[in-house]
Amino acid sequence: MTKLTRRALLGTMGAAAAASALPAMPAFAADRSIRHYWWGNPERDKRTFAVIDTFQKKNASIKVSGETIGWGDYWTKMATQTAGRNMADLVQMDYRFLFEYVNRGALKPLDEFAGKSLMIADFDKGPLDGGRVDGKLYALNIGSNSQVMVHNTRAFQEAGIDTDLINWTWDDFAKVCEKITAKSGGKMKGSDDLSLMIETFESWVRQNGREFYSPEGKVTATAGDVTSWWQMWADLRKAGVVRDKNKTVILDPPIAESGIAVGDTAMSHYWSNQLVGIQAVAKDKIGAAMVPHKAGGQPGQFIKPSMFLSLSRDAKDTEAAIAYMNAWVNDPEITGILGLERGIPCSPKIRAALAPKLTEVEKLSVDYFTAIQSKVGPLPVPAPKGAGEVRDAFMRIGTDVVLGKVEVAKAAGTFIEDAQSIIERAQ
Amino acid sequence: MKRFFARNAPAYVFLLPWLIGFFLLALGPILASLYLSFTRYDMVSAPRWIGWGNYEYMFTRDRRFWKALEVTFTYVALAVPARLIMALGVAMLLDKGLRTIGLYRAIFYLPSLLGASIAIAILWRQLFAADGVVNQVLAMVGIQGASWITDPDTSLYTLVVLAMWQFGSPMLIFLAGLRGIPRDLYEAAEIDGTPGWRQFTRITLPLLAPVIFFNLVLQTIDSFKTFSSAFIISNGTGAPADSLLFYTVYLFNEAFKFFRMGYASALAWFLLVIIAAFTAIAFFTSKYWVHYENERD
Numbered sequence: 061m062t063k064l065t066r067r068a069l070l071g072t073m074g075a076a077a078a079a080s081a082l083p084a085m086p087a088f089a090a091d092r093s094i095r096h097y098w099w100g101n102p103e104r105d106k107r108t109f110a111v112i113d114t115f116q117k118k119n120a121s122i123k124v125s126g127e128t129i130g131w132g133d134y135w136t137k138m139a140t141q142t143a144g145r146n147m148a149d150l151v152q153m154d155y156r157f158l159f160e161y162v163n164r165g166a167l168k169p170l171d172e173f174a175g176k177s178l179m180i181a182d183f184d185k186g187p188l189d190g191g192r193v194d195g196k197l198y199a200l201n202i203g204s205n206s207q208v209m210v211h212n213t214r215a216f217q218e219a220g221i222d223t224d225l226i227n228w229t230w231d232d233f234a235k236v237c238e239k240i241t242a243k244s245g246g247k248m249k250g251s252d253d254l255s256l257m258i259e260t261f262e263s264w265v266r267q268n269g270r271e272f273y274s275p276e277g278k279v280t281a282t283a284g285d286v287t288s289w290w291q292m293w294a295d296l297r298k299a300g301v302v303r304d305k306n307k308t309v310i311l312d313p314p315i316a317e318s319g320i321a322v323g324d325t326a327m328s329h330y331w332s333n334q335l336v337g338i339q340a341v342a343k344d345k346i347g348a349a350m351v352p353h354k355a356g357g358q359p360g361q362f363i364k365p366s367m368f369l370s371l372s373r374d375a376k377d378t379e380a381a382i383a384y385m386n387a388w389v390n391d392p393e394i395t396g397i398l399g400l401e402r403g404i405p406c407s408p409k410i411r412a413a414l415a416p417k418l419t420e421v422e423k424l425s426v427d428y429f430t431a432i433q434s435k436v437g438p439l440p441v442p443a444p445k446g447a448g449e450v451r452d453a454f455m456r457i458g459t460d461v462v463l464g465k466v467e468v469a470k471a472a473g474t475f476i477e478d479a480q481s482i483i484e485r486a487q
Numbered sequence: 488m489k490r491f492f493a494r495n496a497p498a499y500v501f502l503l504p505w506l507i508g509f510f511l512l513a514l515g516p517i518l519a520s521l522y523l524s525f526t527r528y529d530m531v532s533a534p535r536w537i538g539w540g541n542y543e544y545m546f547t548r549d550r551r552f553w554k555a556l557e558v559t560f561t562y563v564a565l566a567v568p569a570r571l572i573m574a575l576g577v578a579m580l581l582d583k584g585l586r587t588i589g590l591y592r593a594i595f596y597l598p599s600l601l602g603a604s605i606a607i608a609i610l611w612r613q614l615f616a617a618d619g620v621v622n623q624v625l626a627m628v629g630i631q632g633a634s635w636i637t638d639p640d641t642s643l644y645t646l647v648v649l650a651m652w653q654f655g656s657p658m659l660i661f662l663a664g665l666r667g668i669p670r671d672l673y674e675a676a677e678i679d680g681t682p683g684w685r686q687f688t689r690i691t692l693p694l695l696a697p698v699i700f701f702n703l704v705l706q707t708i709d710s711f712k713t714f715s716s717a718f719i720i721s722n723g724t725g726a727p728a729d730s731l732l733f734y735t736v737y738l739f740n741e742a743f744k745f746f747r748m749g750y751a752s753a754l755a756w757f758l759l760v761i762i763a764a765f766t767a768i769a770f771f772t773s774k775y776w777v778h779y780e781n782e783r784d
Contacts (some may be wrong), residue, residue, distance in 0.1 A: 132723075136743045143530040164531040306617040306634035309727050449745055452724060459728040463638065486745075 093123040094381050097141075097148035099134035103337070103401060110397050115387050122380045142166050149375035150385060153199045153368035155190065159442045161370070162193040168371045168378070169196040170385075177382045179390055180407075187406035190365035190439055199368030200385060203403020205333040206363045206432060207259060209251075209349040215326040216347070219243040225349035226431050230292065233352040237301035240326045250301045251327035252319045253308040255293040256458040258451045260329055263351050263360030264289050266437055277444030277487070279479045286472035290461050294468060309459045316341045332425050333366050333403040339421040346421070348428040350435060359437035363429075366403035404429050446486025450479045524752035534749060541753035552754070554729050555737040562643060562733065563710045566650035571702055574654035578661035579691075592659065599655025607649075608719035612636055615645045636720060639730035646731065649716055657702040664698030665691070696777045704769050711762050714739070734758055 098108060105128045112124045127148060129137055135157065141147050147166065161167050174180055174197065180188065183201070191199035211225070219239045223232050237250025254260045262272045265281045268288075274280045296302045303325050310317070315334065319325025321341040330338060332348070339346050351361050369388060375381050387394050395410045400422050405411055411426075418426065457475045460466040499506075524541055526534035545552050577595055581588055601607050614620050615635035622632035635641045668691065676686050692699075714735040717725075724740070725732030738758070742751030 139530040139746050161531070166531060304617070306637045309637045311722050311724060311726050446745075456724075456726065456728055459639070459726060463727070465639070465728075 092121050092377060092380055093125065094150065094375070094377060094384060095125050095127060095148035096150045096384070097127045097138070098152035099131045100128040101130070101337070104128075107397055107399070107401055111388070111394050114394055114397065115384055115391075118387075118391075119380075119383065122383065124384060145374055147372035147374040149372055149377070149381045151370050151372050152202075153191075153370040155365055155368075156443050156447060158191070158199050158368065158370075159193055160445055162198050166373050167198045168373060168375065169198055170200060170371060170382075171197050173382045177379070178386050182408065183389075184406040184408065186439070187363070187365055191368050199365075199370045200389065201365045201367075201406045202369050202388060202398075203333060203366045203400070203405060204363050204429075205331045205366035205403040206429070206436065207263065207351050207361055208330055208332045208335065208428060209351060210320050210328050210330050210335065210338055210342075211347050211349055212248075212320060212323075212326045212342070212344045213347045214344040215240055215244070215248055219326075225347070226435060228349070228352050229355045230352045231355065234296060234299075234301070237296060237327075238299065241301040246300065248323065249303050249319070249325045250296075251303070252325050252329060253293055253297060253302040253305070253462065254329050255290055255308060255462050256311065256455045257329055258454045260351055261286075261289050261454070262440075263362075264354075265360075266362075266440070267354035267357035267360035269358050271440050273441065273443055273447070273483075275441045277483065279450075279476065279483055281476070281479075283469070283472045283476045286475055287469045290458065290468045290472060294461070297462075305462050305464075308462050311455050320346065331366065332428060333400065335425045335428075336401065336419075336421050346424075348424055350432055353435075359435060361432065362436050362439050363432070364439060400425060444483055444486070446483045449482045449486065453478045453482060520752040520755060523749050524756050526749040527747075528749040529746045530748055531746070537749070541750045542757075544750070545753060545757065551729065551732065551737060555725075555732045555734045558643065558725075558730065558732050559711060559713075559734040562646065562650075562713065563707060565644075565647045566710050566713075567703070567706045569647060569651045570654050570706060571657060571699070573651050574657035574702070575661050575695075575699075577654060578658045578665055581658075581662055582665040592662070595658060596655035599653045605715060605719055608716045611645065611649055611716070612720050637727050639728040642720075642727060642730045646713075646716060646720065650710065650713075657706060660698060660702055661695070664695050668694045693778065697779055700769070700773050700777045704766055707765055707769070708762055711758065711765070 096108075096112070098104070100108065105126075108128065109126055112126050116122065116124060134152075138147070138151065142161075142164075153161070153167075170178060178200075180200070187201045187204045188197075190204075191197055191201055209225075216236075219236075219242075221236055221239060223236055228236075233251070240248060240250045262281075265272050265285045268285055270280050270282070270285070272279070272281045293302065297305060302308075303319050307319070307324075315321060315330075315337055318328040318330075318338075320328040320338065323343060327349075328338075329351075335346065335348060353360070369385055371378065371381055371385070388398075389395065389405065389407055389410070392410070392413055395405060395407075396414070396417070398405075399414065400418075404426065405414070415426070454475060457466075457471050457478070461468055461471045523534060525536060525538060527537050527540070528534035581591055581595070598607075616622075617634035617637065619635075621635065625632040633641055635645050672690050672694075673686060676690060681689070712735060713733055717731045717733040717736050718739065721727075721731035721736065723736070723744075725736050734754070735758075738751050738754045741747045741754060
């Protein structure tokens with residue numbers, strides 16, 4: 061009996077090691093074939109496979125195979141493939157993982173192709189430079205986004221709210237929450253409770269004149285920043301104008317369970333390229349507001365590259381891979397299929413070509429993007445290794461705060477200590 | 488030698504599929520994970536030897552490791568007895584000789600088949616949510632239920648209830664054990680006028696001891712390895728506030744979320760030590776309370 065259980069147990073544990081023990085899979089034999097790997101959702105997958113079809117029609121000699129998986133499992137599979145020296149030729153990359161992969165030599169720079177087979181000379185410089193590490197371009201921007209406070213326009217209208225939603229402050233935000241809750245007799249709260257949303261908290265830290273992480277990768281946010289953030293939300297909860305605490309502590313819920321989709325709040329926090337997806341599940345027409353500002357503070361919000369396309373170390377036929385990459389950002393038919401689903405493209409030409417065909421909600425996201433240009437701060441330095449774990453710690457410790465099980469200032473101190481030791485250990 | 492083979496050959500033939508699987512698929516990774524437990528390995532760069540570093544960190548600096556142990560031990564201490572009592576109770580009811588026993592057996596076994604599935608864990612989350620079925624039923628009798636899943640004080644108990652509900656396989660084993668108890672013992676007890684509960688403590692329990700022991704060991708090992716239900720209900724993170732941070736969930740996160748394969752391997756080997764220790768304790772103490780019918784003292 062012991063033997064059997066040992067086996068069963070070790071089998072599970074050994075799975076972790078299997079990745080390293082198995083020999084690398086041989087690459088596909090035909091040299092004119094490339095693999096493209098991305099994280100997706102049904103809508104994105106549909107569009108991406110249509111892009112692949114279109115590309116193959118135009119380039120009959122190149123075979124593209126697409127591999128897609130949800131965000132949750134994407135990086136696990138990616139790490140496994142990297143360890144097995146079996147990365148796809150082209151991989152979708154995220155800002156927070158870019159430096160990690162470059163530092164480990166998993167990506168190839170694109171500079172030698174620029175101007176020859178990769179035409180990016182007229183692209184917006186800011187978004188494009190987001191893909192540079194130590195001066196070299198390792199990741200091609202395929203869309204930009206920013207945070208957005210999605211709101212229910214009907215509820216805002218009924219409550220008679222005429223606040224300027226681009227320039228508003230946290231005080232305005234609290235007043236709006238009060239009005240909406242009062243108007244609906246408490247049935248619809250003003251907003252989701254963003255206590256556990258570290259992205260918005262990072263903006264809060266910037267508004268206070270600091271960055272969350274220093275360029276050297278140290279935690280520079282203070283316990284005071286955390287305390288004031290959690291205290292503000294505690295006050296709003298006490299006033300009864302934000303979402304029920306038991307809903308708040310459900311981490312990373314799907315869009316369909318957010319307050320704006322369910323209809324029990326008038327505001328939720330998202331990323332601008334998700335507007336299309338949210339409108340699809342929300343009953344009322346949605347609008348886009350900025351994260352509120354601190355009165356007299358610094359700009360906190362920023363525009364970030366939402367997704368990149370990178371050339372992997374394991375790419376065999378780089379010429380074919382770059383041809384595909386170039387078509388992604390320049391071919392009008394292909395960019396037409398992609399639309400704004402991955403974010404706002406950084407080619408002015410492509411944006412102009414897309415403009416007349418936009419749906420109402422796509423237009424909302426473009427208008428929002430234009431409106432916030434002068435209100436945002438610079439792109440922060442990329443987060444150090446371990447940032448994902450810090451995010452978990454923020455949610456974990458914040459849960460006790462939201463449920464009122466621990467004193468705000470004490471929890472804030474714990475979080476900063478934990479964050480520092482997590483970052484230290486990850487290096 | 489020849490006699491050994493003649494006697495044991497059939498056993499080894501039956502073992503063959505398992506042996507092949509073990510040597511071809513499991514042994515390599517097992518040894519690799521032992522090696523990795525002494526390294527720092529992020530799956531992208533090559534493993535770096537750090538000696539006892541992982542184990543040292545685990546015992547001296549890792550607060551979440553202790554939290555995971557606390558959660559897991561609490562769960563095992565509650566879930567194993569709860570499930571065994573439930574299983575024995577139902578088995579005794581079924582043993583009363585219902586005519587449709589086959590049907591009932593199947594029905595009671597069903598949750599165990601489903602229990603390991605993702606769907607049940609998701610269903611559980613819905614049942615015990617703040618506005619879930621459990622609270623709606625409680626509301627009907629005028630009780631304001633808690634938010635079971637999202638409250639760190641109650642979340643673990645919802646999993647204990649889930650474990651209790653999955654009593655099927657120990658129940659089947661108990662049932663078989665009960666069937667093996669000679670009826671004439673009970674008949675003799677009846678004639679002597681022994682009350683029911685004494686029949687239970689003096690006949691049923693002692694004669695069932697080997698089966699109870701078997702179930703206890705199996706269920707303990709099983710409970711230490713609880714993963715999918717906790718993973719699903721806590722969204723893979725051990726939330727709320729680490730109250731569902733089962734050892735295996737923590738191990739998984741270290742390995743596949745934070746890519747600390749070396750540390751995760753060390754965690755896995757320590758889990759093996761824990762389980763082996765518990766099994767050894769069970770076997771060691773068993774001679775004081777488990778008696779086999781064919782034993783001669």
